[in-house]
Amino acid sequence: MKRSNQFNVRPRSEKEREVFVRWLDASASLWNETNYARRQAFHNGESVWDADTGSLEGKYKGVLSSSVAQQIIRKNSEAWRSFLSLNEKYHAGKLDERPSPPGYWGNEEDGRVLRTYVRNDQYTLEYGERSRLEVPIGSDLKDEYGFGYRERLRLEVAGDPKWSGEQGRLELVYDETAESFRAFQPVTIDDSRLDSPLASHEAALDVGANNLVACTTTTGQQLLYEGRDLFEQFRETAERIAHYQSLLEDQRKTSKRIDRLHRKRTNRRNHAQDALVRDLVERLHAEGVSTLYVGDIGGVLSTHWSPVVNEKTHNFWAYRRFINRLESVCEEYGIAVADESEAWTSQECPECGEREETIRHEDSLTCPCGFEGHADLVASESFLRRQTNAVGSMARPVYLKWNNHEWREDHSPPSIAVETTANEDYTDQSTASSGNIAHGDSDD
Secondary structure, X not given: OEEEEEEEEEOOOHHHHHHXXXXXXXXXXXXXXXXHHHHHHHHOOOOHHXXXXXXXXXXXXXXXOHHHHHHHHHHHHHHHHHHHHHHHHHHOOOOOOOOOOOOOOOOHHHOOEEEEEEOOOOOEEEOOOOOEEEEOOOHHHHHHHOOOOOOXXXXXXXXXXXXXXXXXXXXXXXXXXOOEEEEEEEEEOOHHHHOOOOOOEEEEEEEOOOEEEEEEEOXXXXXXXXXXXXXXXXXXXXXXXXXXXXXXXXOOOOOHHHHHHHHHHHHHHHHHHHHHHHHHHHHHHHOOEEEEEEEOHHHXXXXXXXXXXXXXXXXXXXXHHHHHHHHHHHHHOOOEEEEEOOOOHHHOOOOOOOOOOOEEEOOEEEOOOOOEEEHHHHHHHHHHHHHOOOOOXXXXXXXXXXXXXXXXEOOOOOOXXXXXXXXXXXXHHXXXXXXXXXXXXXXX
Protein backbone atom coordinates (compact mmCIF):
# COMPACT_ATOMS: atom_id res chain seq x y z
CA MET A 1 0.00 0.00 0.00
CA LYS A 2 1.27 3.48 -0.88
CA ARG A 3 1.34 6.41 1.51
CA SER A 4 3.01 9.82 1.39
CA ASN A 5 5.33 11.80 3.65
CA GLN A 6 5.27 15.59 3.38
CA PHE A 7 8.06 18.03 4.26
CA ASN A 8 8.84 21.72 4.13
CA VAL A 9 11.98 22.40 2.13
CA ARG A 10 14.19 25.28 3.27
CA PRO A 11 17.10 26.51 1.17
CA ARG A 12 19.78 27.58 3.66
CA SER A 13 21.25 30.41 1.62
CA GLU A 14 20.33 32.77 -1.19
CA LYS A 15 22.58 30.76 -3.51
CA GLU A 16 20.75 27.51 -2.71
CA ARG A 17 17.41 29.23 -3.19
CA GLU A 18 18.41 30.68 -6.55
CA VAL A 19 19.73 27.33 -7.80
CA PHE A 20 16.61 25.54 -6.56
CA VAL A 21 14.22 27.96 -8.30
CA ARG A 22 16.28 27.85 -11.54
CA TRP A 23 16.10 24.06 -11.42
CA LEU A 24 12.33 24.07 -10.85
CA ASP A 25 11.77 26.72 -13.51
CA ALA A 26 13.67 24.62 -16.05
CA SER A 27 11.44 21.67 -15.13
CA ALA A 28 8.36 23.74 -15.96
CA SER A 29 9.92 24.85 -19.25
CA LEU A 30 10.68 21.27 -20.25
CA TRP A 31 7.16 20.17 -19.34
CA ASN A 32 5.62 23.06 -21.29
CA GLU A 33 7.70 22.47 -24.44
CA THR A 34 6.97 18.75 -24.33
CA ASN A 35 3.30 19.42 -23.75
CA TYR A 36 3.11 21.99 -26.55
CA ALA A 37 4.60 19.56 -29.06
CA ARG A 38 2.13 16.86 -28.07
CA ARG A 39 -0.86 19.20 -28.09
CA GLN A 40 0.05 20.35 -31.59
CA ALA A 41 0.30 16.75 -32.76
CA PHE A 42 -3.03 15.88 -31.14
CA HIS A 43 -4.89 18.80 -32.69
CA ASN A 44 -3.37 17.99 -36.10
CA GLY A 45 -4.62 14.42 -35.88
CA GLU A 46 -1.12 13.01 -35.45
CA SER A 47 0.28 10.67 -32.80
CA VAL A 48 1.35 12.52 -29.66
CA TRP A 49 4.11 9.94 -29.23
CA ASP A 50 5.89 11.19 -32.36
CA ALA A 51 6.96 14.41 -30.62
CA ASP A 52 10.75 14.76 -30.48
CA THR A 53 11.19 14.46 -26.71
CA GLY A 54 14.78 13.24 -27.12
CA SER A 55 16.02 16.62 -28.32
CA LEU A 56 14.10 18.35 -25.52
CA GLU A 57 15.75 16.12 -22.95
CA GLY A 58 19.14 17.02 -24.38
CA LYS A 59 18.26 20.72 -24.28
CA TYR A 60 17.48 20.72 -20.55
CA LYS A 61 19.68 18.03 -19.02
CA GLY A 62 22.50 20.53 -18.48
CA VAL A 63 20.32 22.28 -15.92
CA LEU A 64 18.13 19.44 -14.65
CA SER A 65 20.40 16.40 -15.01
CA SER A 66 19.48 13.54 -17.35
CA SER A 67 17.50 11.61 -14.73
CA VAL A 68 15.28 14.56 -13.79
CA ALA A 69 14.70 15.53 -17.43
CA GLN A 70 13.62 11.96 -18.13
CA GLN A 71 11.22 12.02 -15.17
CA ILE A 72 9.54 15.22 -16.41
CA ILE A 73 8.96 13.72 -19.85
CA ARG A 74 7.77 10.46 -18.29
CA LYS A 75 5.32 12.34 -16.05
CA ASN A 76 4.00 14.18 -19.09
CA SER A 77 3.56 10.85 -20.89
CA GLU A 78 1.54 9.55 -17.94
CA ALA A 79 -0.71 12.62 -18.12
CA TRP A 80 -1.27 12.11 -21.84
CA ARG A 81 -2.04 8.40 -21.46
CA SER A 82 -4.65 9.28 -18.85
CA PHE A 83 -6.15 11.96 -21.11
CA LEU A 84 -6.27 9.69 -24.15
CA SER A 85 -7.97 6.97 -22.14
CA LEU A 86 -10.64 9.40 -20.92
CA ASN A 87 -11.04 10.80 -24.43
CA GLU A 88 -11.79 7.33 -25.76
CA LYS A 89 -14.42 6.82 -23.07
CA TYR A 90 -15.97 10.18 -23.93
CA HIS A 91 -16.29 9.31 -27.63
CA ALA A 92 -17.69 5.89 -26.68
CA GLY A 93 -20.44 7.62 -24.70
CA LYS A 94 -19.12 6.48 -21.32
CA LEU A 95 -18.33 10.03 -20.13
CA ASP A 96 -20.66 13.02 -20.19
CA GLU A 97 -17.99 15.71 -20.12
CA ARG A 98 -15.23 16.05 -22.70
CA PRO A 99 -11.79 15.78 -21.03
CA SER A 100 -9.12 18.44 -21.59
CA PRO A 101 -5.54 17.72 -22.69
CA PRO A 102 -2.81 18.19 -20.07
CA GLY A 103 -2.22 21.86 -19.24
CA TYR A 104 0.89 23.96 -18.77
CA TRP A 105 2.91 24.60 -15.61
CA GLY A 106 3.82 27.88 -13.95
CA ASN A 107 1.04 30.23 -15.13
CA GLU A 108 2.14 33.65 -13.85
CA GLU A 109 -1.41 35.04 -13.88
CA ASP A 110 -2.47 32.51 -11.24
CA GLY A 111 0.71 32.90 -9.19
CA ARG A 112 3.42 30.54 -10.37
CA VAL A 113 3.47 27.01 -9.00
CA LEU A 114 6.58 25.14 -10.15
CA ARG A 115 7.24 21.45 -9.65
CA THR A 116 9.58 18.68 -10.60
CA TYR A 117 10.02 14.95 -10.04
CA VAL A 118 13.11 12.99 -8.98
CA ARG A 119 13.53 9.26 -9.53
CA ASN A 120 13.49 7.19 -6.34
CA ASP A 121 17.17 6.20 -6.63
CA GLN A 122 18.38 9.72 -7.43
CA TYR A 123 17.67 11.55 -4.17
CA THR A 124 18.64 11.12 -0.54
CA LEU A 125 16.39 12.11 2.35
CA GLU A 126 17.89 11.94 5.85
CA TYR A 127 16.14 12.66 9.15
CA GLY A 128 17.53 13.78 12.47
CA GLU A 129 18.82 16.95 14.09
CA ARG A 130 19.88 18.21 10.67
CA SER A 131 17.34 16.68 8.32
CA ARG A 132 18.34 17.22 4.73
CA LEU A 133 17.44 16.42 1.15
CA GLU A 134 19.97 15.96 -1.66
CA VAL A 135 18.88 16.09 -5.30
CA PRO A 136 20.79 15.97 -8.61
CA ILE A 137 21.33 19.06 -10.77
CA GLY A 138 22.81 19.37 -14.25
CA SER A 139 26.47 19.98 -15.06
CA ASP A 140 25.78 23.43 -16.55
CA LEU A 141 24.12 24.57 -13.34
CA LYS A 142 27.01 23.10 -11.31
CA ASP A 143 29.57 25.00 -13.34
CA GLU A 144 27.65 28.26 -13.13
CA TYR A 145 27.31 28.14 -9.34
CA GLY A 146 30.59 26.46 -8.43
CA PHE A 147 29.38 22.98 -7.45
CA GLY A 148 31.75 20.03 -7.58
CA TYR A 149 31.46 17.40 -10.31
CA ARG A 150 29.81 14.82 -8.02
CA GLU A 151 28.13 17.35 -5.73
CA ARG A 152 24.37 17.51 -5.43
CA LEU A 153 22.09 20.32 -4.29
CA ARG A 154 21.61 19.96 -0.54
CA LEU A 155 18.53 21.47 1.12
CA GLU A 156 17.26 21.55 4.67
CA VAL A 157 13.90 19.89 5.32
CA ALA A 158 11.49 20.15 8.25
CA GLY A 159 8.94 17.53 9.24
CA ASP A 160 8.84 14.04 10.70
CA PRO A 161 8.25 11.07 8.41
CA LYS A 162 4.91 9.41 9.05
CA TRP A 163 5.69 6.34 6.97
CA SER A 164 8.81 4.29 6.33
CA GLY A 165 9.24 1.83 3.51
CA GLU A 166 10.39 1.68 -0.08
CA GLN A 167 10.67 5.27 -1.30
CA GLY A 168 9.04 6.31 -4.56
CA ARG A 169 9.45 9.18 -7.00
CA LEU A 170 9.87 12.46 -5.13
CA GLU A 171 7.71 15.49 -6.02
CA LEU A 172 8.98 18.99 -5.23
CA VAL A 173 6.69 22.02 -5.42
CA TYR A 174 7.38 25.76 -5.21
CA ASP A 175 4.39 28.04 -4.64
CA GLU A 176 5.53 31.55 -5.57
CA THR A 177 2.48 33.29 -4.06
CA ALA A 178 2.82 31.51 -0.71
CA GLU A 179 6.65 31.60 -0.98
CA SER A 180 6.83 27.97 0.12
CA PHE A 181 8.75 24.88 -0.97
CA ARG A 182 7.25 21.44 -0.28
CA ALA A 183 8.37 17.86 -0.82
CA PHE A 184 6.05 14.87 -1.22
CA GLN A 185 7.64 11.46 -0.82
CA PRO A 186 5.51 8.43 -1.64
CA VAL A 187 6.49 5.22 0.16
CA THR A 188 5.27 1.65 -0.18
CA ILE A 189 4.46 0.05 3.16
CA ASP A 190 3.44 -3.42 4.26
CA ASP A 191 -0.37 -3.73 4.48
CA SER A 192 0.00 -5.65 7.75
CA ARG A 193 1.19 -2.46 9.48
CA LEU A 194 -2.31 -1.01 9.14
CA ASP A 195 -4.05 -3.84 10.96
CA SER A 196 -5.59 -3.21 14.38
CA PRO A 197 -6.76 -6.61 15.69
CA LEU A 198 -8.42 -5.08 18.78
CA ALA A 199 -10.38 -2.50 16.77
CA SER A 200 -14.10 -3.09 17.20
CA HIS A 201 -15.46 0.20 18.54
CA GLU A 202 -17.40 2.89 16.70
CA ALA A 203 -17.46 6.70 16.70
CA ALA A 204 -19.62 9.52 15.32
CA LEU A 205 -18.76 13.06 14.23
CA ASP A 206 -20.76 16.24 14.43
CA VAL A 207 -19.32 18.98 12.20
CA GLY A 208 -20.17 22.47 13.38
CA ALA A 209 -19.38 26.15 13.04
CA ASN A 210 -18.08 27.43 16.38
CA ASN A 211 -16.63 24.01 17.16
CA LEU A 212 -15.19 22.38 14.08
CA VAL A 213 -15.68 18.79 15.20
CA ALA A 214 -17.34 17.05 18.11
CA CYS A 215 -16.77 13.30 18.35
CA THR A 216 -18.12 10.55 20.59
CA THR A 217 -16.92 6.93 20.70
CA THR A 218 -18.57 3.79 22.02
CA THR A 219 -15.80 3.68 24.63
CA GLY A 220 -17.26 6.85 26.16
CA GLN A 221 -14.54 9.18 24.87
CA GLN A 222 -15.65 12.65 23.72
CA LEU A 223 -13.49 15.11 21.75
CA LEU A 224 -14.25 18.74 20.93
CA TYR A 225 -12.11 20.78 18.49
CA GLU A 226 -12.77 24.51 19.05
CA GLY A 227 -12.86 26.71 15.93
CA ARG A 228 -13.66 30.28 16.97
CA ASP A 229 -10.10 31.60 16.78
CA LEU A 230 -9.58 30.02 13.36
CA PHE A 231 -12.75 31.54 12.02
CA GLU A 232 -11.84 34.99 13.35
CA GLN A 233 -8.50 34.76 11.53
CA PHE A 234 -10.40 33.77 8.40
CA ARG A 235 -12.78 36.72 8.71
CA GLU A 236 -9.98 39.21 9.39
CA THR A 237 -8.18 38.11 6.23
CA ALA A 238 -11.45 38.27 4.27
CA GLU A 239 -11.93 41.86 5.42
CA ARG A 240 -8.39 42.76 4.31
CA ILE A 241 -9.08 41.19 0.91
CA ALA A 242 -12.29 43.21 0.58
CA HIS A 243 -10.43 46.40 1.54
CA TYR A 244 -7.72 45.93 -1.09
CA GLN A 245 -10.30 44.98 -3.70
CA SER A 246 -12.09 48.27 -3.07
CA LEU A 247 -8.86 50.11 -3.94
CA LEU A 248 -8.42 48.44 -7.33
CA GLU A 249 -8.77 50.60 -10.43
CA ASP A 250 -9.72 49.94 -14.06
CA GLN A 251 -12.17 47.20 -13.04
CA ARG A 252 -9.36 44.93 -11.97
CA LYS A 253 -10.52 42.00 -9.86
CA THR A 254 -7.31 41.04 -8.13
CA SER A 255 -3.65 41.85 -7.48
CA LYS A 256 -0.57 40.02 -6.25
CA ARG A 257 -1.29 41.18 -2.70
CA ILE A 258 -4.89 39.93 -2.90
CA ASP A 259 -3.81 36.62 -4.43
CA ARG A 260 -1.28 36.21 -1.64
CA LEU A 261 -3.93 36.87 1.01
CA HIS A 262 -6.30 34.37 -0.61
CA ARG A 263 -3.56 31.76 -0.69
CA LYS A 264 -2.49 32.53 2.89
CA ARG A 265 -6.06 32.23 4.15
CA THR A 266 -6.64 28.93 2.37
CA ASN A 267 -3.29 27.43 3.35
CA ARG A 268 -3.80 28.40 6.99
CA ARG A 269 -7.26 26.81 7.02
CA ASN A 270 -6.04 23.68 5.23
CA HIS A 271 -3.11 23.29 7.61
CA ALA A 272 -5.38 23.40 10.65
CA GLN A 273 -7.90 21.10 9.00
CA ASP A 274 -5.29 18.51 7.99
CA ALA A 275 -3.75 18.58 11.47
CA LEU A 276 -7.21 18.13 13.01
CA VAL A 277 -7.92 15.09 10.87
CA ARG A 278 -4.56 13.53 11.69
CA ASP A 279 -4.93 14.17 15.43
CA LEU A 280 -8.51 12.89 15.48
CA VAL A 281 -7.84 9.69 13.54
CA GLU A 282 -4.78 8.84 15.62
CA ARG A 283 -6.86 9.23 18.80
CA LEU A 284 -9.66 7.07 17.36
CA HIS A 285 -7.16 4.41 16.31
CA ALA A 286 -5.73 4.36 19.83
CA GLU A 287 -9.29 3.89 21.17
CA GLY A 288 -9.77 0.86 18.93
CA VAL A 289 -12.32 2.47 16.62
CA SER A 290 -12.98 0.54 13.41
CA THR A 291 -16.01 2.47 12.06
CA LEU A 292 -16.56 6.23 11.99
CA TYR A 293 -20.01 7.67 11.22
CA VAL A 294 -20.14 11.07 9.54
CA GLY A 295 -23.26 13.12 8.84
CA ASP A 296 -24.27 13.34 5.21
CA ILE A 297 -23.52 16.62 3.43
CA GLY A 298 -27.14 17.70 3.29
CA GLY A 299 -27.33 17.83 7.07
CA VAL A 300 -24.31 20.07 7.45
CA LEU A 301 -24.27 22.46 4.52
CA SER A 302 -27.91 23.48 4.51
CA THR A 303 -28.87 27.14 4.41
CA HIS A 304 -28.68 28.63 7.89
CA TRP A 305 -30.78 31.27 9.54
CA SER A 306 -27.69 33.15 10.67
CA PRO A 307 -25.41 34.90 8.10
CA VAL A 308 -22.41 34.32 10.39
CA VAL A 309 -23.09 30.59 10.73
CA ASN A 310 -23.72 30.43 6.98
CA GLU A 311 -20.31 32.01 6.32
CA LYS A 312 -18.63 29.60 8.69
CA THR A 313 -20.07 26.43 7.19
CA HIS A 314 -20.10 27.44 3.52
CA ASN A 315 -16.97 29.56 3.08
CA PHE A 316 -14.64 28.70 5.93
CA TRP A 317 -15.25 25.04 6.63
CA ALA A 318 -14.79 23.53 3.12
CA TYR A 319 -16.73 20.44 4.15
CA ARG A 320 -16.10 18.33 1.06
CA ARG A 321 -12.36 18.82 1.33
CA PHE A 322 -12.53 17.83 5.00
CA ILE A 323 -14.44 14.64 4.23
CA ASN A 324 -12.02 13.67 1.46
CA ARG A 325 -9.08 14.20 3.78
CA LEU A 326 -10.80 12.31 6.61
CA GLU A 327 -11.52 9.32 4.40
CA SER A 328 -7.93 9.25 3.16
CA VAL A 329 -6.37 9.28 6.64
CA CYS A 330 -8.92 6.81 8.00
CA GLU A 331 -7.93 4.44 5.19
CA GLU A 332 -4.33 4.62 6.40
CA TYR A 333 -5.44 3.32 9.80
CA GLY A 334 -7.98 0.79 8.57
CA ILE A 335 -10.99 2.77 9.84
CA ALA A 336 -14.17 2.58 7.73
CA VAL A 337 -16.10 5.83 7.15
CA ALA A 338 -19.89 5.62 6.82
CA ASP A 339 -22.18 8.48 5.74
CA GLU A 340 -25.46 8.56 7.67
CA SER A 341 -28.20 11.12 8.21
CA GLU A 342 -27.72 13.24 11.30
CA ALA A 343 -30.98 15.22 10.99
CA TRP A 344 -32.36 16.46 14.33
CA THR A 345 -29.36 15.25 16.34
CA SER A 346 -28.40 18.81 17.34
CA GLN A 347 -31.80 19.43 18.93
CA GLU A 348 -32.65 16.05 20.40
CA CYS A 349 -32.53 15.90 24.18
CA PRO A 350 -30.49 12.84 25.28
CA GLU A 351 -32.53 12.58 28.49
CA CYS A 352 -36.13 12.54 27.21
CA GLY A 353 -35.86 12.52 23.40
CA GLU A 354 -37.63 15.88 22.97
CA ARG A 355 -36.92 17.72 19.68
CA GLU A 356 -39.54 20.40 19.11
CA GLU A 357 -39.21 22.28 22.40
CA THR A 358 -35.43 22.18 22.90
CA ILE A 359 -33.55 25.46 22.60
CA ARG A 360 -30.04 26.02 21.34
CA HIS A 361 -28.17 29.17 22.26
CA GLU A 362 -24.58 29.28 20.95
CA ASP A 363 -22.98 26.13 22.43
CA SER A 364 -25.75 25.21 24.85
CA LEU A 365 -28.73 22.88 24.44
CA THR A 366 -31.56 23.11 26.97
CA CYS A 367 -34.75 21.13 27.30
CA PRO A 368 -37.97 21.72 29.28
CA CYS A 369 -37.20 18.49 31.13
CA GLY A 370 -34.30 20.28 32.81
CA PHE A 371 -31.42 18.97 30.71
CA GLU A 372 -28.54 21.37 29.99
CA GLY A 373 -25.48 20.38 27.98
CA HIS A 374 -22.97 21.21 25.26
CA ALA A 375 -24.95 21.13 22.01
CA ASP A 376 -22.22 19.74 19.73
CA LEU A 377 -21.17 16.98 22.13
CA VAL A 378 -24.82 16.07 22.64
CA ALA A 379 -25.30 15.95 18.86
CA SER A 380 -22.34 13.60 18.32
CA GLU A 381 -23.54 11.33 21.15
CA SER A 382 -27.12 11.25 19.82
CA PHE A 383 -25.80 10.56 16.32
CA LEU A 384 -23.73 7.65 17.61
CA ARG A 385 -26.62 6.17 19.61
CA ARG A 386 -28.69 6.06 16.42
CA GLN A 387 -26.09 3.79 14.85
CA THR A 388 -25.39 1.44 17.76
CA ASN A 389 -26.64 0.36 21.17
CA ALA A 390 -23.12 -0.23 22.46
CA VAL A 391 -22.42 3.29 23.72
CA GLY A 392 -20.88 3.35 27.18
CA SER A 393 -21.07 6.01 29.87
CA MET A 394 -19.43 9.29 28.90
CA ALA A 395 -16.01 10.25 30.25
CA ARG A 396 -14.97 13.86 30.81
CA PRO A 397 -14.71 15.50 27.34
CA VAL A 398 -11.31 16.38 25.91
CA TYR A 399 -11.23 19.97 24.61
CA LEU A 400 -8.66 20.89 21.96
CA LYS A 401 -7.53 24.29 20.67
CA TRP A 402 -5.35 25.23 17.69
CA ASN A 403 -2.11 27.12 18.42
CA ASN A 404 -1.25 27.71 14.72
CA HIS A 405 0.97 24.62 14.75
CA GLU A 406 -0.90 21.77 16.39
CA TRP A 407 -4.05 20.86 18.30
CA ARG A 408 -3.40 20.80 22.03
CA GLU A 409 -5.60 19.77 24.90
CA ASP A 410 -7.11 22.73 26.73
CA HIS A 411 -7.72 22.08 30.41
CA SER A 412 -10.06 25.07 30.73
CA PRO A 413 -13.30 23.78 29.16
CA PRO A 414 -15.49 26.36 27.42
CA SER A 415 -18.29 27.78 29.55
CA ILE A 416 -21.85 27.23 28.38
CA ALA A 417 -24.03 30.28 28.77
CA VAL A 418 -27.57 28.97 29.12
CA GLU A 419 -30.35 31.44 28.40
CA THR A 420 -33.96 30.42 27.90
CA THR A 421 -35.81 33.60 27.06
CA ALA A 422 -38.66 33.74 24.58
CA ASN A 423 -36.38 35.25 21.94
CA GLU A 424 -34.06 32.24 21.67
CA ASP A 425 -33.68 30.47 18.34
CA TYR A 426 -34.96 26.94 18.01
CA THR A 427 -32.23 24.59 16.91
CA ASP A 428 -34.11 22.76 14.16
CA GLN A 429 -32.98 25.44 11.68
CA SER A 430 -29.34 24.39 11.98
CA THR A 431 -29.74 20.89 10.60
CA ALA A 432 -32.95 20.93 8.61
CA SER A 433 -32.30 19.72 5.09
CA SER A 434 -32.54 22.31 2.33
CA GLY A 435 -32.30 22.38 -1.41
CA ASN A 436 -29.70 25.15 -1.36
CA ILE A 437 -26.50 23.30 -0.59
CA ALA A 438 -22.93 24.49 -1.11
CA HIS A 439 -20.55 21.71 -2.06
CA GLY A 440 -17.22 23.23 -1.02
CA ASP A 441 -15.22 26.32 -0.38
CA SER A 442 -16.85 29.11 -2.30
CA ASP A 443 -13.82 31.25 -3.06
CA ASP A 444 -10.68 29.26 -2.28
